[in-house]
Amino acid sequence: MKLVYFASVREAIGLSSEECHVPQDACTVGDLVARISELSEDHARALHDLDRLRFALDQEMVxxxxxxxxxxxxxIFPPVTGG
Amino acid sequence: MKIVRISNAAIQSDAGLAALADLGGGGLASFTGIVRDDGGVAAIELEHYPSMTEASLHRLIDDATARWSLLGAVITHRVGIVPVGAPVVVVGAASLHRAEALEATAFLIDRLKTEAPFWKREHYADGSAKWVDAKASDDARAERWA
Incomplete structure (x- = not known):
């Protein structure tokens, strides 16, 4: 799956996108984000607080x-702040 | 008529509104969001999710059109660096009578602020920069339309 990051999440991870293998036991968005947070210290720091993150799956908010x-x-991104 | 524009260049505060004025309605309402000098802010930078942004703005207009009897609606949103005093967003709606256009305009900007994939970073005169946090008051305004 392609992962894309925006704003503070992108900066904390140091990447705007990357490819990831989805483990068979990752069924939900939250499961996968927990696994992604194990990729590096930067990922862990960016993704540790799920309540402060928002998600879109195939460009739909979920x-x-x-x-x-x-x-x-x-x-994966922080709450939006446009307008 | 539905118009959605994402612009890298300066937008005019009447962006897209002229087209709404020609639809034969009796009411045209609009909202313009402008970068304000908030404690030394020199400019804001807007990042967005290109493959999602236009579709999400079109959906907002579709939702407004389903809810009110509108002749048309426009959303124009800046991305990139926007200096203090310049417009960031222009939202407009046209209808036969004023109530629909006024309510739809408020709906469009309130929901845009909590649903459209844009992120603001403030740039200060001293060269520092900071991501803007989402506001609970914006969530509360958007929830009025739930």
Whole structure:
């Protein structure tokens, strides 16, 4: 799956996107984010507080308990601040 | 009529509104968001999620159109570096009578602030920069329309 990061999450991880293998036991967005946070110290720092993160699966806003299904792209970012 | 524009260049405060004025309605309402000098802010920088942004703004207009009888709506949003005093966003709605246009305009900007994938970073005159935190008051305003 393609992972894309924005704003403070992108800066903390030091990447705007990367590819990741989805473990078979990762069923939900929250499961996968927990696994991604194990990739490095930077990932752990960026992703430790799930309550302060928002997610989009294939460009649709979702919550942590959403099933990954056959999605191609997971975006992880802080709450939006446009307008 | 639905118009969504994401712009890297300066936008005019009447961006897209002229088209709404020509639809035969009796009411045209709009909101313009402007970068303010908040404690030494020189400019803001707007990042967005290009493959998602336009679709999310179109959906906001679709939601507004389903809720109110509108003749048209426009959303124009800046990205990149925007200096103090310049418009960041222009939202407008046209309808036969004023109530629909006024309410739809408030709906569009309130929901845009909590749903559209944009992030602001403040740049200060001393060269420092800081990501803007989302505000609980914005969530509360958006929830009025739930």
């Amino acid at each position: 919550t942590g308990d959403t099933l990954l299904g056959a999605a191609q792209e997971l975006a």
